[in-house]
Amino acid sequence: GAVVSQHPSRVICKSGTSVKIECRSLDFQATTMFWYRQFPKQSLMLMATSNEGSKATYEQGVEKDKFLINHASLTLSTLTVTSAHPEDSSFYICSAPHPLQTYGYTFGSGTRLTVV
Amino acid sequence: KQEVTQIPAALSVPEGENLVLNCSFTDSAIYNLQWFRQDPGKGLTSLLLIQSSQREQTSGRLNASLDKSSGRSTLYIAASQPGDSATYLCAVQGGHSGAGSYQLTFGKGTKLSVIP
Numbered sequence: 001g002a003v004v005s006q007h008p009s010r011v012i013c014k015s016g017t018s019v020k021i022e023c024r025s026l027d028f029q030a031t032t033m034f035w036y037r038q039f040p041k042q043s044l045m046l047m048a049t050s051n052e053g054s055k056a057t058y059e060q061g062v063e064k065d066k067f068l069i070n071h072a073s074l075t076l077s078t079l080t081v082t083s084a085h086p087e088d089s090s091f092y093i094c095s096a097p098h099p100l101q102t103y104g105y106t107f108g109s110g111t112r113l114t115v116v
Numbered sequence: 117k118q119e120v121t122q123i124p125a126a127l128s129v130p131e132g133e134n135l136v137l138n139c140s141f142t143d144s145a146i147y148n149l150q151w152f153r154q155d156p157g158k159g160l161t162s163l164l165l166i167q168s169s170q171r172e173q174t175s176g177r178l179n180a181s182l183d184k185s186s187g188r189s190t191l192y193i194a195a196s197q198p199g200d201s202a203t204y205l206c207a208v209q210g211g212h213s214g215a216g217s218y219q220l221t222f223g224k225g226t227k228l229s230v231i232p
Contacts, residue, residue: 004159006159009157010157034219034220041125041224042224043120043205043222043223043224043225044205044207044220044222045222046219046220049219091157093159093160095160098162101162101165103147103148103150103165103167103209104162104165105150105160105162105220106162107159107160107161108159109158109159110157110158110159112157
């Protein structure tokens with residue numbers, strides 16, 4: 001239970017285009033979704049926190065106009081990387097508080113983005 | 117700002133050995149510490165969660181300890197198996213430095229290889 005489905009798992013796009021990543025909570029309602037980015041051999045870094053029905057909160061140094069987050073329903077949060085550049089190539093992963101485990105989290109399977 | 121360090125960055129052991137992974141954090145005002153497992157290109161699987169008031173948690177062959185005052189945690193894996201090969205991430209939740217109650221700060225991980 002408490003599954004977060006993330007798609008796509010891999011995507012290659014051309015520089016200057018936009019890419020949308022989706023995270024769906026399949027068997028629970030996720031009022032909050034965390035979006036992380038992980039560069040090779042680096043730790044997961046929190047990019048932003050989305051809350052259903054309100055604006056996302058971005059971490060310092062993350063461009064909100066470049067990384068558009070939408071959390072329009074209790075089961076879907078999306079991250080759109082706009083005007084992607086090679087330096088945006090990274091592993092993006094979403095996470096929601098686990099509905100049954102205090103302080104627990106459930107993670108999506110991640111999206112490997114390569115911008116060429 | 118909370119910082120989490122994991123040592124070693126990589127570890128290779130023969131099957132059957134017991135091993136210890138180390139994690140340290142700079143801000144001891146945490147709510148809890150969590151250990152995750154990450155398989156290549158995939159999401160995270162929660163292994164153990166230790167509340168700030170606890171000293172250790174056990175699950176099967178895994179035992180995690182927490183010394184909050186010294187900012188340290190260890191993950192002990194007994195009788196290692198090839199299936200244990202993965203990257204192990206340590207994350208702390210909370211801290212004085214303005215982190216929200218849900219925010220996790222991750223280490224870079226320890227890549228474990230168990231050789232058959």
